[in-house]
Every structure is written in C-alpha cells, then in structure tokens.
Amino acid sequence: MITAGERYGRHDSGQGRPFNVEFVSANPTGPLHVGHGRQAALGDAIASLLEWTGWQVTREFYYNDAGVQIQNLALSVRARLVERATGRLEIPEGGYHGEYIREIAAAYAAACPDDAEGADLERVRAFAVQALREEQDRDLKALGVRFDVYSLESSLYAGGNVEETVAMLRRGGHTFEEGGATWLRTTDYGDDKDRVMRKSDGTYTYFVPDVAYHVTKWRRGFHHAINVQGADHHSTVVRVRAGLQALGLGIPEGYPEYQLHQMVTVMRGGDEVRISKRAGSYVTVRDLVDDVGRDAVRFFFLMRKADTPLTFDVDLARTQSEENPVYYIQMAHARLCGIFRVGEIDAGTITGDGVDFARLGEESERLLVAALLDFPRTVASAAEAREPQRLVAYLHDTARLTHNWYHRERVLEAPDGLREARLVLARAAQIVLRNGLTILGISAPERM
RNA sequence: GCCCCUGUAGCUCAGAUGGAUAGAGCAGCGGUUUCCUAAACCGUUGGCCGCGUGUUCGAGUCACGCCAGGGGCACCA
Numbered sequence: 001m002i003t004a005g006e007r008y009g010r011h012d013s014g015q016g017r018p019f020n021v022e023f024v025s026a027n028p029t030g031p032l033h034v035g036h037g038r039q040a041a042l043g044d045a046i047a048s049l050l051e052w053t054g055w056q057v058t059r060e061f062y063y064n065d066a067g068v069q070i071q072n073l074a075l076s077v078r079a080r081l082v083e084r085a086t087g088r089l090e091i092p093e094g095g096y097h098g099e100y101i102r103e104i105a106a107a108y109a110a111a112c113p114d115d116a117e118g119a120d121l122e123r124v125r126a127f128a129v130q131a132l133r134e135e136q137d138r139d140l141k142a143l144g145v146r147f148d149v150y151s152l153e154s155s156l157y158a159g160g161n162v163e164e165t166v167a168m169l170r171r172g173g174h175t176f177e178e179g180g181a182t183w184l185r186t187t188d189y190g191d192d193k194d195r196v197m198r199k200s201d202g203t204y205t206y207f208v209p210d211v212a213y214h215v216t217k218w219r220r221g222f223h224h225a226i227n228v229q230g231a232d233h234h235s236t237v238v239r240v241r242a243g244l245q246a247l248g249l250g251i252p253e254g255y256p257e258y259q260l261h262q263m264v265t266v267m268r269g270g271d272e273v274r275i276s277k278r279a280g281s282y283v284t285v286r287d288l289v290d291d292v293g294r295d296a297v298r299f300f301f302l303m304r305k306a307d308t309p310l311t312f313d314v315d316l317a318r319t320q321s322e323e324n325p326v327y328y329i330q331m332a333h334a335r336l337c338g339i340f341r342v343g344e345i346d347a348g349t350i351t352g353d354g355v356d357f358a359r360l361g362e363e364s365e366r367l368l369v370a371a372l373l374d375f376p377r378t379v380a381s382a383a384e385a386r387e388p389q390r391l392v393a394y395l396h397d398t399a400r401l402t403h404n405w406y407h408r409e410r411v412l413e414a415p416d417g418l419r420e421a422r423l424v425l426a427r428a429a430q431i432v433l434r435n436g437l438t439i440l441g442i443s444a445p446e447r448m
Numbered sequence: 449g450c451c452c453c454u455g456u457a458g459c460u461c462a463g464a465u466g467g468a469u470a471g472a473g474c475a476g477c478g479g480u481u482u483c484c485u486a487a488a489c490c491g492u493u494g495g496c497c498g499c500g501u502g503u504u505c506g507a508g509u510c511a512c513g514c515c516a517g518g519g520g521c522a523c524c525a
Contacts, residue, residue: 027525069525094524181523192450192521199523206525234452235520262453263519304461307453309518311460316474320487323474331487342484381464393462397472407480407489426484448487 001372001428002352009379009435014055018221020256021047023228024140025062028132029073030098032139034264035230037285038310040145041301041441042261042388043228048439049383049391058222061147062213065129066154067206072096073132074125078118080105085117104131142289143297144441156209156216165212165247166198174246189242197243207236211243218244218251225256226386234260259386261306268314292317295442299326302440305389325396329433330445332399335406336430337446339423343412350427359421364405368429371398375432379439388440395436402429 001008023043026036047057064070076095080102083089091097108127109116118124140147156162166182169175174185180200187194197208217225229236237258244251266273266283273283288297296317303325304310320327340347360369375394382390411422434444 064525067525179523183523196523201523203523205523210525231453231519233520233525236525238451260452308461309454313460324487325473327487328473331485335485335488339484377464385464387464389462390464393472396462400472403488404490406484410484412484448485 001431002350002424005431006435006438008431009376009439010052010054011376011380011383012054013380013384014050014053016054016056017224019050019055019057020060020217020220020222020225021050021057021228022060022062022225022256023047024136024145025064025227025229026136027064027067027069028129028136029069029096030132031100032136032285034266034283034285034288034312035261036139037143037288037297038261038264038301039228039230040140040143040285041298042259042306044145045298045302045388045391045440046226046228046259046383046386048441049379049386049388052379052439053383055224058149059145059147060149060151060217062151062153063133064153064206066152066157066209068094070125070129073101073128074121076101077105077108077124077128078121081109081116081118081124084109100132100135104128107131139285142286142294144294151213151216153209153213156212161212161216162204162209165215165243166204166208168247168249169197169211169243172246172248184239184243184246186239186242186246189238189245191238191242195239207239207243210236210240211247214240214244214251214256215247215249217256218249223255226259227256228259228261231260231262234258257386259306262309264301264310264312266312266314270315273314288312288314295330296324296326298441299392302388303392305387326442327448328403329395329399329437330443331448332402332406333430333433333437333444334446334448336402336426336433339411339426341447343423345423347427347430350423352424355420355424356417357421357424359418360425362405362409364401364408365422365425368398368401368405368425371401372428372432375436379436391436391439395433395440398429398432398436402433 004010021043023039024032024036026032032040044059047059051057072092072094073096075092076097079089079091079095084105104127105118108118108124111127112123115123169184174188175197176183176185181196182198183194184197185194195207196205198204214225237260241253241255244255245253266288285297291314300312300317301310316324317326337347360366371394375398378391378394382388405425409422411419411426413419414422437444
C-alpha cells in the first residue's frame with residue numbers, strides 16, 4: 001500500500017486494450033444543463049475507473065450537428081436577428097427561446113454586419129454551432145472534464161460514412177421499402193417494431209448516422225465502448241445495436257455498452273427549480289459549479305447510482321459542515337495531512353520498514369486497516385459494473401472509520417513503536433482517500 | 449397496450465460474483481471538548497428488504513406473476 005503509493009488500487013484486467021467512453025454528447029443547441037452534468041461526472045469517473053483497471057481509455061464527445069435540431073437553432077437565431085432589425089419576433093415551431101439565442105444573434109450581427117437579418121442561413125448555422133460549442137467547452141472546463149476526441153455527425157455525411165452504411169444495410173438484406181421510405185427490420189434483433197431509416201423526403205432518421213458513427217468507432221479499434229446517456233434515450237439502444245448487427249461485420253450483440261442515467265432535479269431553498277429549455281429557464285452546469293464548487297458538483301452527481309433519479313440539493317452541497325458528505329471525506333484526508341504537518345514529518349518518507357504492525361490492535365484501527373485493504377477490490381468492482389457510486393460509498397465509509405480512529409487514538413503522542421505503526425496507517429489511509437477522490441475527479445485538499 | 453427504471457429504517461439512499469445477526473447519512477434520544485482541525489466523535493431508538501409463487505442447502509440479490517411510482521414509446525433527436 002505504502003510502496004504502491006499513488007498507484008495503490010490499480011489493476012491490469014484491461015491489459016492496455018482500447019476502451020472508448022462516449023459521454024455528454026450534447027447537441028450544440030444550448031448550454032449544458034444538469035442532466036449533461038450528471039453525464040459528465042459519470043462518464044469521466046467511469047473512464048477513470050477503466051484506466052485504473054488497465055484499459056487504454058479515450059474520452060469521446062459526439063456532436064449531433066447535422067439534424068433538424070440544428071436547423072431549428074439556426075432558424076431561432078435568425079428570428080432574433082429579424083427581431084433586432086424589425087422589432088418583430090416570430091420564433092419558429094420547435095425553436096429555442098432561451099436568452100442565449102439572443103446573445104448569439106447579437107454576436108452574429110456584430111461579426112457579420114452585411115447579413116444583419118440572417119439571410120444566409122448556412123452562415124448563421126455555422127456561427128451558432130461554433131458559439132455553442134465554445135460555450136459548452138467552457139461549461140466542461142468549469143467541471144474539469146477533458147475529452148480526447150470530438151466527433152461530428154456532419155463529418156459522417158461529408159465523409160460518405162452514412163451512405164456507405166446505408167449501402168451495407170441494404171446488402172445485408174434486412175431492409176424493405178414501404179410508403180416511399182426505407183425501413184430497417186429491427187424486429188429481427190429484438191425491437192418491438194421496424195424503424196424507418198430513410199424518410200420519404202430522402203433524409204435519414206437520426207439513428208442511421210448513429211450506426212455509421214459506431215462503425216467508425218469499431219474500425220478505429222475500439223472493440224470495447226460505452227455510451228453514457230440519459231434514460232430518455234433508451235429506445236435508441238436497441239436500434240443502434242440492431243443496425244450494427246444487420247451490417248454483418250461481426251460486431252458483438254451487446255456493442256456498444258450503455259450506461260443510462262435517470263433524471264436530475266435541482267432543489268434550492270426547499271423548492272424544486274424547474275428546468276425548461278423551451279421557456280428559457282435553465283439550470284446550467286456552470287450555474288451549479290459557480291454556486292457550490294466543482295468538487296461538490298461532481299460528488300453529488302456521483303453519489304447515486306445511475307438508475308436512481310437524482311435530487312441535487314444545492315443548499316446541502318454548499319454547506320461546509322458535517323452534513324455535507326464531500327466535505328466529510330475531504331476533511332478526513334486533510335486531518336491525516338494535519339498529523340504529518342504538525343509532526344513535521346514528510347509523509348512521502350514513510351516506508352513501513354521495520355514497523356511492527358501487530359501493535360495496531362485497537363478495534364478502530366483494525367477496522368480501518370481492513371477497509372484500506374479492500375480498496376483495490378472496490379475499484380475493480382466499481383469499474384466492472386461501471387458504477388462509480390460504489391467507490392463513493394466506500395470513501396464515505398472509509399472516511400468515517402478514519403475520523404473514528406483519529407478521535408480514539410493518538411498518533412504523534414503514542415509510545416515508540418506504536419507511533420511508527422500509526423504513522424504508517426495514517427499514511428496508508430491518506431493514500432487511499434486521495435486515490436479514491438482522484439478517480440472521481442474530486443480534489444483532496446491538504447488542509448481545509 | 450408495449451418497453452426501460454425504481455420500490456430496503458420516519459426521510460434520502462448503499463447493499464460485486466446468491467452465503468452467517470441487512471448497512472450508512474439525515475432526523476430523534478443520550479453523551480463527549482485542557483486532545484494531531486468540534487467543519488468532529490461515541491452510544492442508542494428504529495427494517496414482514498412493495499406483495500405472492502418458484503429455483504436453491506441458502507434469496508434484498510435469480511425467475512415468473514401481480515401492485516405502486518417515474519420515464520420512454522414519431523418518416524423528432
């Protein structure tokens with residue numbers, strides 16, 4: 001434990017094989033909301049857990065920048081441009097009402113004075129998408145989440161992947177024509193009804209580029225992949241997998257994995273904060289980070305398993321007291337640091353050599369030692385199940401045992417021999433708490 | 449109607465590959481402070497694990513059926 005240090009808890013079950021973790025993947029049609037925040041925290045923690053179990057992880061973000069939603073975005077911005085020019089506002093059907101649309105329109109008008117009413121819709125679209133991607137990048141940065149790869153739906157059309165996928169599906173014999181549309185017989189793969197892949201107007205439904213996208217993932221060597229999404233996308237799971245099966249490329253039935261999470265509600269002052277993208281009332285990821293801090297945001301998003309609806313209690317998250325679990329865990333770590341600080345001991349020099357661990361006989365220290373030894377198993381289990389909340393629960397438990405021990409037993413003032421053994425225990429607990437928090441993307445402060 | 453998720457202490461939730469008296473936090477009650485951070489700790493009250501049947505030596509965990517709540521069921525994404 002001591003000699004492994006910051007590597008304590010790692011495994012090599014992944015054996016360096018590539019693993020693609022796709023998460024957030026928000027359409028560039030607005031700022032990131034709390035649901036994306038949960039995905040960001042979950043996806044990043046799962047990615048980290050996989051790294052700790054020996055996988056070579058790529059964090060990937062997929063932009064749906066080619067569909068109807070983007071068209072609506074462009075039309076919404078144009079509507080605001082027209083409003084600026086004429087004073088008349090007509091937001092189109094399915095359009096976006098948020099205040100940020102107005103801001104994008106203002107920026108567009110400033111950048112492109114020759115097109116103040118947005119006559120060049122393609123130009124408006126590109127501008128708005130770019131602006132919102134930058135906006136989302138700032139949100140992700142506030143959370144401390146980084147991606148290795150950004151994939152664009154539009155590039156799948158431009159690169160011919162969509163056409164190629166459709167051609168392969170047709171060759172595979174699982175398609176048929178009806179009502180002027182082309183259908184994929186997804187019922188051959190467990191769907192409850194067949195799905196349109198090419199609409200009668202000649203455009204493709206969303207899941208076709210999705211299938212094409214996953215073909216590119218597979219071909220890039222990612223034979224292991226997981227997508228973290230909201231449970232409202234659960235109907236896509238069967239379709240995408242069905243499409244991949246129908247291609248006959250030898251892709252396994254369960255590819256890709258999905259980790260779907262339930263809804264997030266935000267409580268503030270005892271009331272639920274209503275979220276309505278349409279009406280423009282909005283709790284963004286950045287609002288939350290500004291309010292309660294990055295560590296608390298990440299922790300609260302990770303403390304429940306994905307299958308459970310999450311209530312984000314803003315008042316609790318910003319409380320700096322015993323009630324707030326994230327402070328409780330960080331405090332346990334800071335306390336241990338405090339021992340070394342007060343004792344003027346460099347924790348890094350602790351080796352455990354020549355120490356008689358049999359002297360750690362108190363109940364509180366035996367329990368703590370047992371918990372620390374359990375850390376690698378917890379990491380492995382959380383990684384295997386793709387469930388970071390197991391690690392959260394473990395850390396809370398270990399923090400409790402740490403506080404308990406700290407209050408019952410003295411370290412610096414213990415007799416010779418026992419003192420050295422307890423310093424090793426303090427060091428080991430410090431390592432485990434810090435490693436655990438690091439996996440979750442939460443800081444481990446040395447003092448608070 | 450079909451699909452997915454959930455149902456465990458008063459409340460919010462944990463309970464890996466089935467395994468011994470089912471755990472935590474909060475709330476409640478009772479304590480602890482000349483002490484490495486009281487931003488804390490200790491003790492204690494409180495559970496037909498939604499209901500039923502089945503598989504098993506053994507079920508909170510697996511299967512099936514009910515009941516209740518949430519979400520999803522487009523030639524939208």
